[in-house]
Amino acid sequence: MAKIKYAYNTLVYAGEEIEQGIERLARFGYDGVEFVGEPDKMDAGRIRESLGRHQISASSICAIYTPDRDLVSSRPEIRQNAVRYLKSCVDFAKTLGAQGISVTPTANMKIHAEADAATEWKWAVESLREAGSYAGEHGIRLAVEAWNRYENYLINRLEQSLALVTDVGLPNVGCMGDTYHMNIEETDMAQAFRSVGDKLFYVHFADSNRAAPGRGHIDFRPIAQALTDIGYEGYISMELLPPFADPFGGVRMEEFYDRYSQESIEYLRKLFQSI
């Protein structure tokens, strides 16, 4: 049985002190905590101390790509700003002891290209190579996450993530799948995970409606089987978000705190034990 580790993206724990989220995840038996990538707004030293106290690790940094942090902007200063931002996330990850950072070339919710496909691809490769080299020097991995077509136009499926990762050509730059997006974009989610193989660095789990696994209509069994078969030993991080058009608006919904945190890990432990 593959040694899967479980994490939870604290992005959804809006409106509470980060220590509360760390304590909750440790209490429910999670291995890791995923942190929002806003290093300037967070006290890394305090978080590190809290992680130590609760004996839980930092799994990854969920980088936030605003329009001025766009790795494939047509404006070189914006691409540079995005690389600078990623480097600051590398420093943040290192302080917390996190292994990696999620990456999406293009800003969140950007659905139109600014140049022809070949030019944008070149910008993506260049930006990722620069950020990836810096990350590599610090022992941090970058995971290129595919997002659905309504949130992003460049990388929608794992095969595109793998193509970009191959062109970047750095050992610490790999792929990342999120079952919410994959349910929209992939023909066969389990097969998509298999085809990435050992280049799979990180995984987000959510059901079809972005609620806790088991509360929508995704069949997680073939996915768990695929992850087991490819020997995936990284984190599965729950990234659960409210059922709104703007899920990142910070709306507080009670079930996403204790209830979904507990339910998700119980559901997945039972599933992986049965594989």
Ligand code: LER
């Ligand atoms: C965006 O939809 C996503 O899946 C996240 O991992 C980043 O916030």
Ligand code: MN
């Ligand atoms: Mn995700």
